[in-house]
Each structure stands twice: as structure tokens, then as C-alpha cells.
Amino acid sequence: MxxxxxxxxxxxxxxxxxxxxxxxxxxxxxxxxxxQKKAKALNYQANPNASSLRIQKSNTIAVIIPAIANNFFSxxxxxxxxxxxxxxYHVLIYQTHEDxxxxxxxxxxxxxxxxxxVLISLTRSTTTTGHLKALKDRNIPLVFxxxxxxxxxxxxxxxxxxxxxxxxxxxLIKNGCTKIxxxxxxxxxxxxxxxxxxxxxxxxxxxxxxxxxxIIFCDDDKEQNKKKIAKLIDKxxxxxxxFGCVEELAIASYEVCKEKSICIPxxxxxxxxxxxxxxxxxxxxxxxxxxxxxxIGREAASLLFRxxxxxxxxKEENVNVLNSTLLIRESTQNN
Amino acid sequence: MxxxxxxxxxxxxxxxxxxxxxxxxxxxxxxxxxxQKKAKALNYQANPNASSLRIQKSNTIAVIIPAIANNFFSxxxxxxxxxxxxxxYHVLIYQTHEDxxxxxxxxxxxxxxxxxxVLISLTRSTTTTGHLKALKDRNIPLVFxxxxxxxxxxxxxxxxxxxxxxxxxxxLIKNGCTKIxxxxxxxxxxxxxxxxxxxxxxxxxxxxxxxxxxIIFCDDDKEQNKKKIAKLIDKxxxxxxxFGCVEELAIASYEVCKEKSICIPxxxxxxxxxxxxxxxxxxxxxxxxxxxxxxIGREAASLLFRxxxxxxxxKEENVNVLNSTLLIRESTQNN
Numbered sequence: 136m137x138x139x140x141x142x143x144x145x146x147x148x149x150x151x152x153x154x155x156x157x158x159x160x161x162x163x164x165x166x167x168x169x170x171q172k173k174a175k176a177l178n179y180q181a182n183p184n185a186s187s188l189r190i191q192k193s194n195t196i197a198v199i200i201p202a203i204a205n206n207f208f209s210x211x212x213x214x215x216x217x218x219x220x221x222x223x224y225h226v227l228i229y230q231t232h233e234d235x236x237x238x239x240x241x242x243x244x245x246x247x248x249x250x251x252x253v254l255i256s257l258t259r260s261t262t263t264t265g266h267l268k269a270l271k272d273r274n275i276p277l278v279f280x281x282x283x284x285x286x287x288x289x290x291x292x293x294x295x296x297x298x299x300x301x302x303x304x305x306x307l308i309k310n311g312c313t314k315i316x317x318x319x320x321x322x323x324x325x326x327x328x329x330x331x332x333x334x335x336x337x338x339x340x341x342x343x344x345x346x347x348x349x350i351i352f353c354d355d356d357k358e359q360n361k362k363k364i365a366k367l368i369d370k371x372x373x374x375x376x377x378f379g380c381v382e383e384l385a386i387a388s389y390e391v392c393k394e395k396s397i398c399i400p401x402x403x404x405x406x407x408x409x410x411x412x413x414x415x416x417x418x419x420x421x422x423x424x425x426x427x428x429x430x431i432g433r434e435a436a437s438l439l440f441r442x443x444x445x446x447x448x449x450k451e452e453n454v455n456v457l458n459s460t461l462l463i464r465e466s467t468q469n470n
Numbered sequence: 471m472x473x474x475x476x477x478x479x480x481x482x483x484x485x486x487x488x489x490x491x492x493x494x495x496x497x498x499x500x501x502x503x504x505x506q507k508k509a510k511a512l513n514y515q516a517n518p519n520a521s522s523l524r525i526q527k528s529n530t531i532a533v534i535i536p537a538i539a540n541n542f543f544s545x546x547x548x549x550x551x552x553x554x555x556x557x558x559y560h561v562l563i564y565q566t567h568e569d570x571x572x573x574x575x576x577x578x579x580x581x582x583x584x585x586x587x588v589l590i591s592l593t594r595s596t597t598t599t600g601h602l603k604a605l606k607d608r609n610i611p612l613v614f615x616x617x618x619x620x621x622x623x624x625x626x627x628x629x630x631x632x633x634x635x636x637x638x639x640x641x642l643i644k645n646g647c648t649k650i651x652x653x654x655x656x657x658x659x660x661x662x663x664x665x666x667x668x669x670x671x672x673x674x675x676x677x678x679x680x681x682x683x684x685i686i687f688c689d690d691d692k693e694q695n696k697k698k699i700a701k702l703i704d705k706x707x708x709x710x711x712x713f714g715c716v717e718e719l720a721i722a723s724y725e726v727c728k729e730k731s732i733c734i735p736x737x738x739x740x741x742x743x744x745x746x747x748x749x750x751x752x753x754x755x756x757x758x759x760x761x762x763x764x765x766i767g768r769e770a771a772s773l774l775f776r777x778x779x780x781x782x783x784x785k786e787e788n789v790n791v792l793n794s795t796l797l798i799r800e801s802t803q804n805n
Contacts (some may be wrong), residue, residue: 180582203547203563204747209539216565225579228538228563230551244560247515389751411748412539416724418753 136179145173156181195225196439197245199255201233201282206382206410207428208256211280214432215254222440224251233258233355242266245275252276252439254432257284259321259355276442280435281426282324290448292435292455296326299424299459300333300378303406306422306461307376308341310469312404316349316367316374318360318384330380330408349374353384360384364391368403376467379407385421386411404467408459419465426459471514480508491516492527530560531774532580534590536568536617541717541745542763543591546615549767550589557775559586568593568690577601580610587611587774589767592619594656594690611777615770616761617659625783627770627790631661634759634794635668635713638741641757641796642711643676645804647739651684651702651709653695653719665715665743684709688719695719699726703738711802714742720756721746739802743794754800761794 142152147170155162155170162170173179198215200208212228219226227250231238235258245253246269253270255277264284270277271289279291307315317334321327331350338345351367353360364387367374379385385407392399399405399419409423434455441448477487482505490497490505497505508514533550535543547563554561562585566573570593580588581604588605590612599619605612606624614626642650652669656662666685673680686702688695699722702709714720720742727734734740734754744758769790776783 202544203538204541204544206539209537209544212538212565213567216567228565230547230563232548232551243515386748386751389748393751413721413724413746413748413752416721416728416753417748417751418755420753 136177138179138181141170141174141177141179144177145170193249193251194223195227195250196252196254196436196443197227197229197241197250199229199231199238199241199253201231201256201258203228203230206412207281207426210410210428211256211432211435214429214434215436217429218433218436218440224440231258233260235261235263239266242270246270246273250275252278252443254278254280254435254439256280257282257324259324259327262323276439278435278439278442280431282326285325288453290435290438290442290453290455292431292438292457293326294426294431294459295456296329296459297333297336299408299461300330301337302333302461303378303422303424304334304337305341306463307378307404307406307467308337308343310404310467312376313343314346314349314372314374315343315376315378316351317378317380318364318388319350319352319380320354320384322352327380334378353380353387357383357387360387361391364388365395368392368395368397374403376404376406379405379409382407382409382411382423385409385423389417389421399466400468401470406467414462414464417466419468422464422467423462424459425462427457430457471512473514473516476505476509476512476514479512480505528584528586529558530562530585531587531589531771531778532562532564532576532585534564534566534573534576534588536566536591536593538563538565541747542616542761545745545763546591546767546770549764549769550771552764553768553771553775559775566593568595570596570598574601577605581605581608585610587613587778589613589615589770589774591615592617592659594659594662597658611774613770613774613777615766617661620660623788625770625773625777625788625790627766627773627792628661629761629766629794630791631664632668632671634743634796635665636672637668637796638713638757638759639669639672640676641798642713642739642741642802643672643678645739645802647711648678649681649684649707649709650678650711650713651686653699653712653714653723654685654687655689655715655719657687662715669713688715688722692718692722695722696726699723700730703727703730703732709738711739711741714740714744717742717744717746717758720744720758724752724756734801735803736805741802749797749799752801754803757799757802758797759794760797762792765792 138149142149152170155167198212203209216226229241238258253275264287267287277289279289283291319327319331335345351363368391377388385405388405397403406422410425410428414421414423473484477484487505490502533547538544551561564576573593588610599622602622612624614624618626654662654666670680686698703726712723720740723740732738741757745760745763749756749758
């Protein structure tokens with residue numbers, strides 16, 4: 136049963152039937168009802184590819200993220216899906232595995248009307264943004280969440296990275312730490328640099344000179360990261376605290392401390408940006424800066440749907456900051 | 471630059487150019503090379519919808535899973551993606567959130583040639599399978615992984631659920647446990663029932679009568695599950711071990727024990743099927759039955775590509791069992 140046979144059954148033109156099925160304003164309500172009833176009775180289903188060619192809408196949005204095996208991103212996607220569902224939209228999830236090459240491929244793949252809009256959180260190594268500009272040039276609405284490109288004009292939903300890092304660093308200082316290491320995930324990413332700046336400014340405010348050997352740039356290779364952390368822990372002048380920029384670095388730090396029998400929090404305190412489900416039951420429980428991941432995803436989707444619906448987004452609304460929460464647990468407790 | 475202009479530039483028919491670009495056997499290698507070179511030079515990109523209408527191939531597969539915020543499924547997807555990438559296929563990820571209604575919607579959405587094949591792990595409440603039969607009836611290749619439907623004839627990649635549960639239960643018995651509770655996720659799912667049977671048979675082998683009050687059926691609501699576990703822990707005749715069918719139930723059990731100051735493993739031992747990244751650093755570290763999740767995903771994708779390529783899969787290959795590993799850690803240690 137295709138559109139042609141359906142039209143024949145109804146004794147109407149293909150164009151009329153197609154417009155009726157896509158709820159076009161050109162067709163009377165009465166005709167629409169007749170067509171829809173017949174389509175249902177004959178169990179007609181539009182060929183999705185043919186259909187999106189005709190009506191130029193896919194009712195699909197894409198979410199591009201570094202990894203799904205990360206509680207922040209999986210929660211954010213749940214937020215995106217909750218809104219998409221209420222709008223009858225499908226959500227395609229793409230993982231870049233922190234590989235900018237894959238990010239570019241996905242963007243290219245989405246260029247030709249496959250989706251109505253794109254939500255993206257960049258890889259940790261995205262420096263060039265031609266692939267994102269290309270999406271914008273083709274009028275495909277684009278919204279960033281968490282990891283945004285500074286040089287692309289598109290709405291973004293982020294958290295208060297700088298302030299959160301500042302507060303977390305102050306918390307460590309108040310609990311007696313003076314030799315605080317910072318584990319960054321990228322020299323490029325806005326989130327990483329904003330967090331680093333919050334950390335640096337908190338140190339400065341409290342008259343603590345920062346030690347450049349205590350700022351470690353990690354990458355996506357867990358074993359390499361653990362080696363870097365082990366080197367830090369093995370220093371004769373070892374840090375008394377580690378601040379992880381993302382939760383994977385807190386996990387790596389815990390593992391290194393366990394392997395080296397370093398006691399957390401007595402010998403080294405640990406805090407991290409994290410939405411880890413098991414933060415509460417780790418040994419010891421992990422102090423976290425927890426992002427409102429679900430709300431970030433939902434808000435980003437909301438902005439994207441406004442763009443898809445051709446609504447105007449004011450300059451003020453272009454940058455949407457949702458605050459994170461400091462959750463103090465055992466890993467930063469005073470000795 | 472569309473197909474028509476590209477054909478004109480090349481002085482070839484649209485059909486020839488299209489076939490050359492889709493690597494058709496009807497076109498000579500020499501012509502293909504010329505066409506591909508020109509397409510590249512002119513930066514030609516196929517309209518994905520138009521293109522899939524012509525060649526009836528989407529170069530896309532779908533993976534339908536209960537949830538991405540689950541280490542088993544996120545690792546399995548990485549396995550799927552690793553193979554898909556090498557075949558130049560895109561992977562669409564769909565979450566059902568354990569809701570069979572969503573599973574049906576997704577299956578319907580995929581019915582009309584949107585994808586070349588489907589990998590699926592069922593929700594915990596999937597009883598009717600008409601939506602899967604419908605996919606098969608439309609000749610869309612289907613492969614199950616982990617959670618499979620018994621009454622649909624399609625290849626499946628699973629782990630040795632029964633034997634793993636048997637071995638894990640014996641491990642608890644050998645460490646002195648006689649009152650072992652089992653937390654199931656479903657009365658329907660094959661994986662859940664196979665694990666339950668392994669547990670029951672191990673008890674029987676060691677002359678331990680099973681206690682039906684110690685078999686708890688949990689659902690997808692964490693707070694409800696925690697209440698059920700708390701009720702179990704509060705019994706005057708409390709279990710001396712808890713066997714979690716999936717990792718979320720182990721996390722819930724840890725949280726309940728922490729809230730009630732019950733010492734693991736001294737007062738209650740805990741073991742679980744799990745691919746939890748933080749199993750090693752929990753308080754105490756969690757003994758697990760760890761599934762080869764990545765390999766399960768990759769093997770399922772491999773079977774799917776064989777179906778897509780119209781290769782025959784023998785009856786023996788239809789059920790593919792990859793073994794899990796028992797990793798003994800502190801949570802089941804002898805007192």
C-alpha cells in the first residue's frame with residue numbers, strides 16, 4: 136500500500152492525499168478526515184524517506200555527545216528525550232568517543248535534512264568548527280550544551296563552571312588543604328578552562344601560589360591518566376588534595392590511591408565534578424560538584440525546538456546557565 | 471551540486487552515476503573511479519533521503535536498549551559501533567526506558583526502511599512480540615542481545631546466565647551463606663529467569679531449601695526497590711547474602727545497608743551481575759559476575775551484518791553464548 140494506491144482508492148490526487156496526511160492548511164478538514172480514515176483502514180504507512188523529501192521535516196533531532204558511558208551525558212539525554220517525546224520527536228544519539236574526526240563525520244552525515252535540529256556537546260579536542268558552521272549555513276538549528284564552541288553563534292546551556300570550581304577549591308582550602316592539584320580534561324574546552332580559572336582564582340584569593348606541576352592535562356586514555364596521577368602522588372612534595380574536572384578523573388584518582396594504599400581523605404582529599412550514581416557508596420564517599428544534567432538536556436532541547444519552530448531567541452536567552460550543587464561527602468572531610 | 475548536475479558534468483546518465491556511487495556490480499571499476507573522483511572534486515553529497523529511496527539501503531542500523539545509563543548497555547553499544555564503523559555504517563541508539571510502549575513505537579518507526587537492520591535488548595516487561603514479528607515480516611534483519619524473546623526466530627547473543635548464577639551462588643555457600651536472597655528484575659525476561667534457576671539449582675545441590683520470601687521481584691523504580699530491599703534487611707530472620715540480578719539492584723542494596731548501618735560483608739554479603747566501572751572502589755569493593763558486554767555487542771552486530779548481506783546463519787550459530795567472569799572482591803569475603 137503506497138501513496139499512489141491510497142490516492143487511487145480515494146479517487147483523489149497524490150498531492151491532495153499527501154497534503155492531507157501531512158496536515159496541510161491547503162486541504163479542508165473534511166477531506167483530511169476522509170483521507171486519514173482510509174489510510175488507517177488500509178494500514179497505510181508513509182515511506183519515511185519519501186515522506187521527508189516531500190514535507191521537508193524529519194520530526195527527528197540528533198544529540199551528539201562524547202560518550203554515553205558517562206552519567207552526565209546519559210542524564211542530559213534523558214532530559215532531551217523527555218521533551219522530545221512530548222513533541223512527538225525522535226532522538227538520534229551519536230557518540231563521538233572524544234574523536235573530532237567522528238564529530239565531523241556525524242555533522243556531515245546530518246547535513247542533508249536527515250534531522251530537524253542538532254544538540255551537541257563537543258569533544259575535548261574540537262578546535263576547528265567548520266563542520267558546525269556548515270550545519271548553520273544549511274539552516275539546521277544548532278544548540279550547544281555543556282561543551283560549547285566560543286566562536287559559533289548558537290544558543291548554549293551550561294553550568295556555572297567558574298563559580299562551582301571556585302567554591303569547591305575554597306571548600307578544600309577551608310578544610311586545611313594548601314597543595315591542591317587540578318586535573319583538566321582539555322587545554323581547549325571552555326568548561327575545562329572555566330573550571331581551571333575558578334580554581335586558580337580561589338587559590339589567589341586565599342594567598343596560595345599555584346604550582347604549575349599540580350595542573351595536569353589528561354586525555355581519553357584511562358591508563359595514561361592513571362600514570363599521570365600516580366606520578367603526582369609519588370612526588371616527595373605530594374598534593375594534599377586533587378580536584379577532578381570530570382568524574383572519570385576522580386575514579387582514576389581513587390584507583391591510584393587504592394593501588395598505592397594512600398588514604399582518602401587523610402593523606403589526600405578528592406573532589407570532582409560528577410553525576411556518578413555510586414558517589415555515595417564509594418570508599419570513601421565522594422564529594423562532588425553535581426550538575427543539573429537532566430535539566431541542562433531538557434533546557435537545551437527546549438531552545439532547539441524554539442529554533443525549529445522559527446521563534447526568536449533573544450540575546451539574553453542565548454546563554455543559559457543552570458547552577459551546579461556542591462555535595463560534601465567523606466572524601467574531603469577534615470582529618 | 472546534485473546527482474543530475476554531477477551526471478551532466480560527467481556526460482553520463484543519472485542512473486550510471488548513481489550506481490557507480492553506490493558501488494554497484496553493474497558498473498565497471500574504471501567508470502566508478504572516474505565518477506568517484508569527480509564527485510569528490512565537486513564536493514558532491516548525496517541527499518540521504520533521495521539516495522536511500524534509489525538504492526534501498528540506509529547504511530544505518532538501529533540499537534534498541536532499555537537504558538544508556540547502564541554500563542552493560544553502553545559497553546555493548548561501543549562493541550556494536552566498533553564493527554559498524556569498519557563497515558561504514560551509522561548506528562542509531564534508541565532508549566526504551568524499560569517501557570514496552572516505547573519499544574513498540576520505535577519498532578513501528580523503523581518499519582519502513584529507515585534502517586537496514588535492528589539490534590535489540592528487550593524491556594523487562596515485553597510480553598507480546600507482534601512489533602518484532604512485524605519487523606521480521608518486512609524483511610528487516612533482527613538480532614537480539616542479552617534480553618531475547620523466546621518465541622521469535624532470530625539470532626541472539628547472550629551470556630551463560632544459568633551457569634554464572636549457579637557459580638556465584640556456590641561461591642556464597644562456600645563462604646558460609648545459607649540464607650541467600652535473590653533480587654530479580656522481571657518475571658518474564660529470559661535472562662532474569664535463567665539466573666534465578668541457576669541460583670535455585672545451586673541451593674538445591676547444596677541441600678539448602680529455598681525461601682520464597684527471599685526471592686524479590688524488583689522493577690524500574692529505584693525508591694520502590696530500596697523499600698523492598700529494606701523490608702528484606704529488616705526481617706528478624708534476615709538473609710546473610712544478597713544476589714543482585716543486575717547492577718542497579720546491587721547499588722540499591724549498598725545504599726540500604728549504608729542507611730541502616732549494616733556491615734557488608736560481615737552482616738550481609740553482596741554479589742551481582744555488573745559491569746560497574748566503580749565496582750573496585752566501592753565500600754566495600756563489589757564482587758561481580760561481569761559480562762563480556764563489548765564482545766556481546768560486537769558479535770551481535772557481526773550476526774546482523776551477515777543477515778544484511780543475505781548470508782546464511784546456521785541453526786548452531788543462531789544462539790551465541792559468551793561466558794561471563796566471576797570477580798571475587800571484598801563484598802563476599804568470609805568473615
